[in-house]
Amino acid sequence: GAVVSQHPSWVICKSGTSVKIECRSLDFQATTMFWYRQFPKQSLMLMATSNEGSKATYEQGVEKDKFLINHASLTLSTLTVTSAHPEDSSFYICSATNVDTEAFFGQGTRLTVV
């Protein structure tokens, strides 16, 4: 299957700082990318949908000013967690797709805010 890569795999940051997570589709052009969050022992929760070149669409209850999403090219989307707090500690996962493929997921980024 197609390869989607996330970077970093894990990150520890201080409370109040911002963290950027990258999601790249390595062998196909992703017209749409999705960002999910997963807390321990819970399922994946969709945060937002991003289409290349346009503003992201956020799910209800997700703060768009806190979780900044940029999808500047067909192979890269970024999620920036601004002014992170301990409650933002979670496993963040991206997926990528285009009209011809099913969704492929990155390996996830474990964020710990201390």
Next chain:
Amino acid sequence: DAKTTQPTSMDCAEGRAANLPCNHSTISGNEYVYWYRQIHSQGPQYIIHGLKNNETNEMASLIITEDRKSSTLILPHATLRDTAVYYCIPHGSSNTGKLIFGQGTTLQVKP
């Protein structure tokens, strides 16, 4: 999106077939049934999908009932590496890639 019901957990002996059921009685006519799995601390992995015919690939088989209200994922010879949470997700082509995850089934393959 259609709602799904899956058993919370299942055990399977290594080398035996694992049969994972899913009820999706409210699935609409244009929704496929997708199966993904998530091994601990990794991103989900695509397994298989189907509309109404049974499907088979190198990973698994998918059996969909004639009324499409339920399906079964079959791993023919489970290995320890198949231990994971398995998600059944009805998904229409109009929402390309936007997957809504339920709670899934935790499959534990035992030696």
